[in-house]
Amino acid sequence: xxxxxxxxxxxxxxxxxxxxxxxxxxxxxxxxxxxxxxxxxxxxxxxxxxxxxxxxxxxxxxxxxxxxxxxxxxxxxxxxxxxxxxxxxxxxxxxxxxxxxxxxxxxxxxxxxxxxxx
Amino acid sequence: xxxxxxxxxxxxxxxxxxxxxxxxxxxxxxxxxxxxxxxxxxxxxxxxxxxxxxxxxxxxxxxxxxxxxxxxxxxxxxxxxxxxxxxxxxxxxxxxxxxxxxxxxxx
Numbered sequence: 001x002x003x004x005x006x007x008x009x010x011x012x013x014x015x016x017x018x019x020x021x022x023x024x025x026x027x028x029x030x031x032x033x034x035x036x037x038x039x040x041x042x043x044x045x046x047x048x049x050x051x052x053x054x055x056x057x058x059x060x061x062x063x064x065x066x067x068x069x070x071x072x073x074x075x076x077x078x079x080x081x082x083x084x085x086x087x088x089x090x091x092x093x094x095x096x097x098x099x100x101x102x103x104x105x106x107x108x109x110x111x112x113x114x115x116x117x118x
Numbered sequence: 119x120x121x122x123x124x125x126x127x128x129x130x131x132x133x134x135x136x137x138x139x140x141x142x143x144x145x146x147x148x149x150x151x152x153x154x155x156x157x158x159x160x161x162x163x164x165x166x167x168x169x170x171x172x173x174x175x176x177x178x179x180x181x182x183x184x185x186x187x188x189x190x191x192x193x194x195x196x197x198x199x200x201x202x203x204x205x206x207x208x209x210x211x212x213x214x215x216x217x218x219x220x221x222x223x224x225x
Contacts, residue, residue: 050212095162103209105164110161
């Protein structure tokens with residue numbers, strides 16, 4: 001079955017960077033795009049960007065342009081999301097989710113809590 | 119960016135009730151819309167894709183309809199496990215955008 005397993009909780013100081021991983025299994029990794037979505041405490045869902053694992057092309061939300069980088073490693077079927085220049089407002093749960101051939105998003109990772117605090 | 123306006127923001131209902139949640143898009147999105155259920159501490163779960171297609175494994179009491187700019191999610195007979203927060207999502211164009219969410223509570 002399709003599984004997306006994310007890395008664990010992170011605590012970072014303002015100005016630092018964080019890199020969250022999302023390891024895929026149960027399907028052909030390069031055939032489905034992966035999205036990143038975040039959710040601040042008690043808030044709604046916010047889309048950050050997407051990567052095509054076949055080639056590595058990316059599209060980011062304008063809000064995060066210049067601060068977010070999404071990459072992939074096809075040898076380990078893993079996607080990475082790195083967010084830099086962290087501030088307290090970046091405290092959130094970060095999710096990866098699989099795009100089902102143009103229909104977002106049929107399977108989700110369990111989420112990774114990133115806390116930004118001095 | 120396409121704005122998704124979801125209503126109501128919260129809703130109290132009883133087991134067995136029929137419930138409808140609406141999402142309006144600021145411009146036409148064809149049928150590029152999904153509905154998601156999220157329970158506390160859990161990742162969202164897709165219920166409906168392509169506006170009206172039921173995700174495999176999701177009970178048939180959930181249904182979706184609409185096209186263009188107006189969409190609805192209907193739960194025909196609420197069950198205890200349905201009390202959660204629901205979101206719509208448009209993927210017609212980037213950036214993908216979500217509705218604000220509807221919190222469904224027990225009356």
